[in-house]
Amino acid sequence: MLPYNSLPEATAALGRNLTVAETLWFNYSAKKSDYFLFCHNILFLFIIFSLVPLPLIFLEIKRVLPFDKYKIQFNVRLSFKEMFKCYKDVMFMFFFVVGPLQLVSYPSIKMIGISTGLPLPSWWVVLLQLLVYFMIEDYTNYWIHRFLHNKWGYEKIHKVHHEYQAPIGFAAPYAHWAEILILGIPSFLGPAIVPGHMITFWLWIALRQIEAIETHSGYDFPWSLTKYIPFYGGADYHDYHHFVGGQSHSNFASVFTYCDYIYGTDKGYRFQKKLMGMRESTNGTRQNGRSHETNGTNQNGRSHETNGTNRNGRSHEIQDYKTD
Numbered sequence: 001m002l003p004y005n006s007l008p009e010a011t012a013a014l015g016r017n018l019t020v021a022e023t024l025w026f027n028y029s030a031k032k033s034d035y036f037l038f039c040h041n042i043l044f045l046f047i048i049f050s051l052v053p054l055p056l057i058f059l060e061i062k063r064v065l066p067f068d069k070y071k072i073q074f075n076v077r078l079s080f081k082e083m084f085k086c087y088k089d090v091m092f093m094f095f096f097v098v099g100p101l102q103l104v105s106y107p108s109i110k111m112i113g114i115s116t117g118l119p120l121p122s123w124w125v126v127l128l129q130l131l132v133y134f135m136i137e138d139y140t141n142y143w144i145h146r147f148l149h150n151k152w153g154y155e156k157i158h159k160v161h162h163e164y165q166a167p168i169g170f171a172a173p174y175a176h177w178a179e180i181l182i183l184g185i186p187s188f189l190g191p192a193i194v195p196g197h198m199i200t201f202w203l204w205i206a207l208r209q210i211e212a213i214e215t216h217s218g219y220d221f222p223w224s225l226t227k228y229i230p231f232y233g234g235a236d237y238h239d240y241h242h243f244v245g246g247q248s249h250s251n252f253a254s255v256f257t258y259c260d261y262i263y264g265t266d267k268g269y270r271f272q273k274k275l276m277g278m279r280e281s282t283n284g285t286r287q288n289g290r291s292h293e294t295n296g297t298n299q300n301g302r303s304h305e306t307n308g309t310n311r312n313g314r315s316h317e318i319q320d321y322k323t324d
């Protein structure tokens with residue numbers, strides 16, 4: 001809640017006219033509590049995860065021709081029923097784990113100093129803070145994710161996220177409840193170290209979710225704007241991690257590629273890319289930049305059934321480079 005009763009009062013307090021963005025923020029937030037503003041994040045989560053993957057789901061079902069060739073694991077197709085089940089499972093987790101976690105984490109947001117007042121930060125400050133958040137999240141997530149690939153971590157927790165050997169947008173947050181809680185730490189660490197405005201915090205939560213949906217989309221579109229972000233992993237990069245599954249020792253980073261490069265955990269991926277490149281030049285065909293490919297039919301992309309075995313029987317064929 002802002003400590004001004006009117007726009008003239010806010011103008012007098014700032015000693016200048018409010019910008020358009022500040023006027024909009026005043027009109028929206030002046031009478032709303034900080035707690036209510038913080039809780040917008042829960043609404044954003046539900047909206048983003050319900051709407052952003054929808055075009056991808058449509059592509060998956062309809063196999064729209066100009067776009068279908070960019071499907072990474074081309075032969076793996078999920079039915080609408082299977083995708084809807086994934087959505088329902090994620091929503092269940094949002095409702096009973098993520099939502100309550102957000103509700104009770106408000107005191108920590110106050111403690112680290114997320115502000116809701118005026119003046120608003122400039123756009124370049126917001127962009128720099130977002131970049132710092134992404135880098136801190138990426139680095140921390142890399143090590144937690146790598147840890148979750150040890151025998152205990154994988155079997156007890158991380159296996160759930162890898163049920164989708166060919167991921168879809170809805171599967172981005174599909175994980176064991178403990179993984180959701182643990183991976184909340186990297187997301188929170190950036191704002192805790194470099195606290196910003198509530199708007200920056202909203203943007204951070206929203207962009208992180210959209211990024212996760214894109215990397216799990218299963219499609220590698222050449223026109224994606226993220227292709228222009230230096231060291232950005234993207235869909236093909238993370239898809240390979242799911243493709244290899246439990247045996248994966250490659251591509252642990254959530255956003256960028258430099259951690260895997262520095263710590264030598266991208267060798268399997270780079271080898272596959274090189275192999276596909278050689279095949280393309282031999283066959284004279286182009287594979288749309290895909291680094292890995294499945295063969296065979298009737299694959300549904302879920303690697304773990306109730307009996308714990310791979311439904312499509314490929315779990316022992318896929319190998320990856322182990323570097324440690």
Ligand SMILES: [Zn+2]
Pocket residue numbers: 145149158162241
């Ligand atoms: Zn993993």
Ligand SMILES: [Zn+2]
Pocket residue numbers: 161167172216238242
């Ligand atoms: Zn994933």
